[in-house]
Amino acid sequence: MTPQPQTTALTEARRRRADRARQVADVLRHQVLGGAFGDGALPGESMLCRDYAASRNTVREALGLLAAEGLVERLPGVGTLVVSGKYGHGLNRLAGLAETLHEHGEITNQVRTLTVIHPPAVVARRLRVPDGEQVVYLERVRSLNGVPVSLDLTYLPQDIGVPLLGEDLAHRDVFVLIEELTGQSLGHADVSVEAVNADPHCAALLDVTDRAALLMVERVTHLADGRPVDLEWIRFRGDRLTLQTQLRRTTPAHLTATPPDSQPRAG
Amino acid sequence: MTPQPQTTALTEARRRRADRARQVADVLRHQVLGGAFGDGALPGESMLCRDYAASRNTVREALGLLAAEGLVERLPGVGTLVVSGKYGHGLNRLAGLAETLHEHGEITNQVRTLTVIHPPAVVARRLRVPDGEQVVYLERVRSLNGVPVSLDLTYLPQDIGVPLLGEDLAHRDVFVLIEELTGQSLGHADVSVEAVNADPHCAALLDVTDRAALLMVERVTHLADGRPVDLEWIRFRGDRLTLQTQLRRTTPAHLTATPPDSQPRAG
Structure with missing residues (x-):
């Protein structure tokens, strides 16, 4: 030194x-x-x-x-x-949690809320839902081999979300269900990653200590045709998930001409 | 509900x-x-x-x-x-902090340590430095407009790091200096992102509360020829930095054939 x-x-x-x-x-x-x-x-x-x-x-x-x-x-x-290794969640490709972690074990979802609501204006705007139209709201605690790893708050337009009401949300990724139901594949997602402290209630749900560090992922996912169909706030346990990616000094071609909604917008 | x-x-x-x-x-x-x-x-x-x-x-x-x-x-x-907006740090392209945030203000670096050390075996291995060879160790608190935003621990091979000893590390990104000194541009970096709680000492350095959530970025950066030249552990203040990226459902071509060291390896 x-x-x-x-x-x-x-x-x-x-x-x-x-x-x-x-x-x-x-x-x-x-x-x-x-x-x-x-x-x-x-x-x-x-x-x-x-x-x-x-x-x-x-x-x-x-x-x-x-x-x-x-x-x-x-x-x-x-x-x-x-105590336990962390699980790597790739940031290179858009994928659901069960798809990503299937080699580590089984993802199960506790559906805490599944309902139709009048969304706040900013949620409606980001999903391009007309004023006054309702959306489907889904809240899940997701566990890997029985250990909670994330709390997911999900907003879906009605035509996408309502058909999901009858599906096996306890065991399947929403991404895969959307692709099955629409017959279209997903296109891109705009993702923000932050670190936040767990509030006491969330800490209890995820079985971590109060104020434990969480990875907070905000993700707006679009169909291949560019329509936004899934707005999520995901809290990952910081002690169980690592996000991994590879960056290049030169900007990859597919990112040089990003669609106009690729940057987080002011609400 | x-x-x-x-x-x-x-x-x-x-x-x-x-x-x-x-x-x-x-x-x-x-x-x-x-x-x-x-x-x-x-x-x-x-x-x-x-x-x-x-x-x-x-x-x-x-x-x-x-x-x-x-x-x-x-x-x-x-x-x-x-109180203050957060600053977005793109995860789409490999860039230094001053390059990324230049539109928000001036990045200044407090160099806490700059020295030559015998690295732990795992550091030597990741930088492909032969056993027994020393490396340069650099520790900085980085501030944007005078407000601390990150604590960076950086390991560099001697031939890259020693010429940096005389450079203006208080005001310049290491990335840009490496490119100037080697005459080569950087290629890719393998990046892991985690959320961790600040330890008391680190909280004091970054001017956050004890156990505040931090974004912890581990990054191994390679020259264009593939040689690893910069191993870093960066703690970003969770209340000041957001990492942003765009993901695609299909894997971008440049990521389908990743070099063998693109995945974090066991130490």
């Missing part, structure tokens, strides 16, 4: 240890998420100290950060165990 | 209000982020009750959620004011 201006020696030492712990934690997180330790144990503290050229206190602080994120569990006398 | 099985009337009423508040908050959040209210005031509670067909308590709870996220401030007797 480069020399730092001297504040008090203790403050400085703490600051440096926190910095070092964060460095170690970031690299270890990558290993945990990448499955380097399987579902097993991390190397012992002495080995981590050597690998990372770090003090024992620094390594312990780093492991504490990962434990606070819910990635590992520290058992006195046993060591540090991987 | 659909009828729900009766639990106790009070629990049920609270649950339904929390559900409704979340719905209202999600739509309002979109409007705030999209600049629908500029940097000004949200409509009064009565108007929001009408627009969203919601009770006053529900609207207040929704505004409370947005206030907790740091997007709005509620001033008794005045109303609800937009």
Whole structure:
């Protein structure tokens, strides 16, 4: 590390240890998420100290950060165990959750609400639904192998949504059902990704601690002909989902001429 | 809303209000982020009750959620004011922060650490640096118009990183400097996005509350010839940055034949 201006020696030492712990934690997180330790144990503290050229206190602080994120569990006398890997959700292609995660297990959906409502004006506008027309509102907690991974709030135009009322929404992706029902494939989606803290009620639904970090995805999905048919707010558990993509320095051709509604609009 | 099985009337009423508040908050959040209210005031509670067909308590709870996220401030007797819009960071193209946000203002970087270190084995492997060879480690707090937006931990191979030691890292993107120094343009980057809670030390650096939700981006950037030259862990303030992209149902051609290192690998 480069020399730092001297504040008090203790403050400085703490600051440096926190910095070092964060460095170690970031690299270890990558290993945990990448499955380097399987579902097993991390190397012992002495080995981590050597690998990372770090003090024992620094390594312990780093492991504490990962434990606070819910990635590992520290058992006195046993060591540090991987709680569960995260699941990668590709951002390269538009796909439903069950399609994306099918190799990891079964997605089941608890349908909390399924009803027809008068939408707020901004929802109507984004779905290009005329003033006064109702939309279908669907709310689901989605679980992978029984563990909750997301809370999805979905708005659908009536002609798309009403036929879904009789479908098996507990086990099937809305995307696939829309394609079956319309006989058209989906085209593109405009996606925004944010990090938000869980409110207490949402934390209870997703079985996470209060204020746990969530990945919040807002997605407007269009049919191949460009019509918006699905507006969603999805809260993914931050400790269970990773979004992955590949970026290029040059803009891919299909993105240089984006349709006019490709940018989030003012409501 | 659909009828729900009766639990106790009070629990049920609270649950339904929390559900409704979340719905209202999600739509309002979109409007705030999209600049629908500029940097000004949200409509009064009565108007929001009408627009969203919601009770006053529900609207207040929704505004409370947005206030907790740091997007709005509620001033008794005045109303609800937009604190600051978020900045959109495109996920469509590989670009540095200053390049991406130049229209919003000036990015300045506080260089906290810039040094040569022996990297952990997993860092060396991802940068394809031979065992025993050192790398350059750079740590920056990046601010937009003086407000901290991200904490970046960056590892660079020596031949790339050492020439950067004399450059103006306080004002320039590393991406642009790498391209100038190598005479090569960047090619692609493998990106993972997660949501994590801020640890206390990081919260202090980014001027957010303890456990605030952060967008954590892990990015391995390659030169056009495929060589990895920049490994980063970036913590964006969740209340200031939104990642935006457009997805297609069909996989874009440039992603169907990805190089073998396009997926995060086990460390």
